Amino acid sequence: MSKRPRRRSREAAPSISQRLEEGLELPRSALHGNAHIELAGNQEAVVDGCKGVLEYDDSCIRLNTGSLVLRFTGQSLSIQSMQLNQAIITGTIAGIEFTT
Amino acid sequence: MLLLRLIRFIFGYVRFRAVDGFPERFINLCARQGIILWDLQRKEGVLQANTSLQHYQKIRPVAKKSGMHVRASEKHGLPFFLRRHRRRIGLVLGAMCFVGALIFLSTRIWTVQVSGNQQMTQAEVLAIFSDLGVYSGARRSQIDIDQVENQAIQQLPNLNWVTLNIHGSSAQIEIRESNEPPPVKNDPPAMDIVAAHDGLLLTLETYSGTAAKQTGDGILAGDVLIYGAVQNLDGSVRPQQAAGYAVARSKHHITATQPLDAEYLQAVQTKNHYTLLFFGLEIPLGPRPDTTQGGGWHQQERWLELRAISMPLGIRRQSHTEYVPKEYHFTETQASLLALEDFNHTYRIELQNTQVEIAAVHPKLTDTAYTIQGEYTVLENIGVPQESKGLPEFPTTEE
Numbered sequence: 001m002s003k004r005p006r007r008r009s010r011e012a013a014p015s016i017s018q019r020l021e022e023g024l025e026l027p028r029s030a031l032h033g034n035a036h037i038e039l040a041g042n043q044e045a046v047v048d049g050c051k052g053v054l055e056y057d058d059s060c061i062r063l064n065t066g067s068l069v070l071r072f073t074g075q076s077l078s079i080q081s082m083q084l085n086q087a088i089i090t091g092t093i094a095g096i097e098f099t100t
Numbered sequence: 101m102l103l104l105r106l107i108r109f110i111f112g113y114v115r116f117r118a119v120d121g122f123p124e125r126f127i128n129l130c131a132r133q134g135i136i137l138w139d140l141q142r143k144e145g146v147l148q149a150n151t152s153l154q155h156y157q158k159i160r161p162v163a164k165k166s167g168m169h170v171r172a173s174e175k176h177g178l179p180f181f182l183r184r185h186r187r188r189i190g191l192v193l194g195a196m197c198f199v200g201a202l203i204f205l206s207t208r209i210w211t212v213q214v215s216g217n218q219q220m221t222q223a224e225v226l227a228i229f230s231d232l233g234v235y236s237g238a239r240r241s242q243i244d245i246d247q248v249e250n251q252a253i254q255q256l257p258n259l260n261w262v263t264l265n266i267h268g269s270s271a272q273i274e275i276r277e278s279n280e281p282p283p284v285k286n287d288p289p290a291m292d293i294v295a296a297h298d299g300l301l302l303t304l305e306t307y308s309g310t311a312a313k314q315t316g317d318g319i320l321a322g323d324v325l326i327y328g329a330v331q332n333l334d335g336s337v338r339p340q341q342a343a344g345y346a347v348a349r350s351k352h353h354i355t356a357t358q359p360l361d362a363e364y365l366q367a368v369q370t371k372n373h374y375t376l377l378f379f380g381l382e383i384p385l386g387p388r389p390d391t392t393q394g395g396g397w398h399q400q401e402r403w404l405e406l407r408a409i410s411m412p413l414g415i416r417r418q419s420h421t422e423y424v425p426k427e428y429h430f431t432e433t434q435a436s437l438l439a440l441e442d443f444n445h446t447y448r449i450e451l452q453n454t455q456v457e458i459a460a461v462h463p464k465l466t467d468t469a470y471t472i473q474g475e476y477t478v479l480e481n482i483g484v485p486q487e488s489k490g491l492p493e494f495p496t497t498e499e
Contacts, residue, residue: 052124052127052128053127053128053131054124055124056123056127056142057142058142058143078139078140078141078142079127079137079140080138080139080140081136081137081138081139082131082137082138082140083131083136084131084132084134
């Protein structure tokens with residue numbers, strides 16, 4: 001009787017919502033709950049699914065989106081609007097980092 | 101965005117400064133409490149943001165929880181404006197009157213325009229429609245367009261089509277007038293050529309008709325020169341339009357007289373009375389002045405126009421001028437000039453298209469007047485057409 005090959009690297013098993021998204025061909029984050037980010041050039045970023053602000057500075061803004069932490073770096077950064085689940089970042093955005 | 105700004109202005113918003121404490125926790129607590137912040141800025145440790153007036157009242161406990169000290173730096177919006185000017189009742193009343201007037205006036209007809217009229221004047225059409233209830237100041241809701249159109253067609257029988265359109269506060273009347281059939285042209289009556297003045301006939305050219313005179317005949321005014329008739333070969337006479345050319349030598353007398361003493365009316369005083377016209381109302385601006393002497397009232401109306409459209413706001417000016425009779429004595433020079441002007445005017449009219457052979461002009465000054473008399477012997481085309489008074493009797497030709 002042949003043995004089942006063991007997985008060499010431990011990969012995270014896909015969750016039920018991810019499997020449903022793939023099976024039903026739904027858009028990503030429809031069920032998974034990821035943040036949705038819209039960029040208008042490097043002047044404005046609209047973040048839906050924002051859970052809170054971790055750091056707020058003129059040159060760096062960090063947002064908690066649940067599974068990820070977004071880090072915006074740049075100049076003259078400001079939060080144009082802040083609501084429960086949405087934040088609008090304006091200014092000159094130099095870079096965006098995703099941290100798990 | 102404009103709508104958002106307008107809503108924020110109407111409900112009012114506050115720009116505040118928050119120092120010390122934990123700004124990130126403060127922002128997160130605000131978001132969790134449903135306090136909407138916008139235009140957040142952080143500079144030199146100071147967090148500035150805008151929030152609505154309603155949410156600013158809830159911000160204190162959030163600030164206390166996050167250890168921040170919040171203070172309002174700017175206040176914007178209608179609630180603050182009204183509070184600042186709460187003692188200015190006139191401002192509020194004026195604004196209310198303005199809004200009330202706007203609402204009231206929007207229910208009325210402001211302007212009535214007429215188009216398509218060619219034979220009828222605009223005033224005639226407006227007068228008819230004014231009787232039917234379409235006039236400046238009329239209530240829009242009381243105008244039954246179909247009924248007005250039907251009544252207008254009945255009252256104006258020379259109209260083919262009429263329509264009334266009401267756009268907002270403007271009424272537009274379009275009409276199409278009927279074309280009258282051309283008059284039936286009957287055969288023109290027979291015309292003779294007769295002499296306009298007395299004279300001596302020098303030339304007579306007959307183009308059509310039958311000559312009644314010969315060269316060298318003396319003629320009197322009214323004599324037929326060319327008959328508007330032609331005799332046929334069988335002796336019958338048929339009427340015709342006479343045409344021809346008759347040159348005669350005639351005499352003309354021209355007289356111009358200018359009296360030395362004349363009476364005229366001198367204007368003494370002009371009194372004006374003004375009336376404000378507003379939506380059909382006539383509001384007199386002052387008492388009507390008393391008029392003791394003769395003379396009528398002269399009326400003039402002027403209406404406010406915006407972009408060539410007459411507005412229902414105007415002013416009427418009624419003027420009354422009082423005259424007194426005055427006497428004036430002309431000098432000889434003045435009288436001679438006036439008489440000469442009159443003489444030349446008559447000369448130009450009476451002796452146009454003539455050739456003057458002999459002219460004699462005699463000026464004369466008397467105690468009462470200055471007179472210029474002129475005697476002219478001229479050559480002129482003396483014939484003028486006149487309707488025939490009957491067919492002439494031609495002599496029968498014997499073979």
